[in-house]
Amino acid sequence: MAVPTANAKRRFEMEYPINASPNLLFPYLASASGLSRWFCDDVRLDPDQRFNMVWDKQNHYAEIALQRPGRSIRYVFLDEEKQPLLDANYLDFTLEYSKITDSLFLRVTDYSDHDSAQEQLELWNSLMEKLREQVGA
Template structure:
């Protein structure tokens, strides 16, 4: 299995950090753009896509700022993080995604995020 590399993508999102945050950490918010179904119990989120479940543990959280998950079936050094960045001068809001992928899957992972975030932006009406 080839080594996964960390990558980061940033998206400009016209939304308040508070509203955006609810879409990043609340099951009903995540269900609207990230997965078909999301449930949470004891900091473990179960994401369902096309009937397939994947579980991720919430490993870091900062209100209105950041959520960080680790896939339960993956190497513990890998995670995915969604961080809300707000420019102090312009108040512009961006969503920064940190994830890991192998060289072979990097393009695909980025495309998945691009599509998910487009969906998030349309859901927010931003």
């Protein structure tokens, strides 16, 4: 049986119902100004088109690895020199519509080295509440 190391990465995935249209919601997931309203302290788009996401006055650089406008976006995090990393942390936001329930869901996939699954769940639950407040959902 493998024992996880202190820096072992985990994949967190959760779906959150959001009472908003994809056209309204997607800019909050895919733009610097939208992300800075709910996701982190500040977000700046550098001239090289990389995102600088700031938490607690610390820079975290990311680039868009995949985007389907109005549907999904993946951010892959970079090192301090804005260079790619092996086994890099990433963050996916995917909007999914259920015809059965007539509801929109935001699926969050967070691949990172969080120490506690419970803390990660609490963090995302809190972030989703902030996002819902922003979009009026």
